């Protein structure tokens with residue numbers, strides 16, 4: 650989903666474009682939410698995104714850090730995407746509370762909370778298990794991406 654940005658939001662986008670890699674990294678809040686697996690539920694074109702208690706197998710839920718950050722984009726299982734402006738403005742890939750999203754759109758009007766003690770790497774969870782059995786993995790997060 651793309652947005653019609655206000656001039657103020659467009660200015661923020663331009664500021665992000667000018668940032669050095671260090672400045673860019675400093676915007677990340679290290680919340681870890683983007684490393685949680687999401688699932689889409691609902692009929693086509695009306696699907697809702699839900700975050701789950703399942704994380705990428707390279708994520709450490711205790712430290713909330715990626716264990717292979719430097720090589721994350723070239724590892725054999727390449728399902729990690731570099732956070733860039735397309736991802737930030739996509740509207741379905743990052744929570745509203747993400748530092749980059751807040752930088753453009755202002756502070757999120759709601760909180761996101763994850764019980765990290767319950768989060769397990771995807772290698773320990775059969776993600777092809779029927780949805781009914783997976784229900785307990787789904788977080789109450791239907792609106793987390795809403796702008």
Ligand code: SF4
Nearest residue numbers: 684705708715721729
């Ligand atoms: S590879 Fe690292 S940064 Fe990428 S989704 Fe997995 S844990 Fe997150």
Ligand code: SF4
Nearest residue numbers: 677678681683747748
């Ligand atoms: S959701 Fe945003 S702020 Fe949180 S870890 Fe991912 S990129 Fe950083």
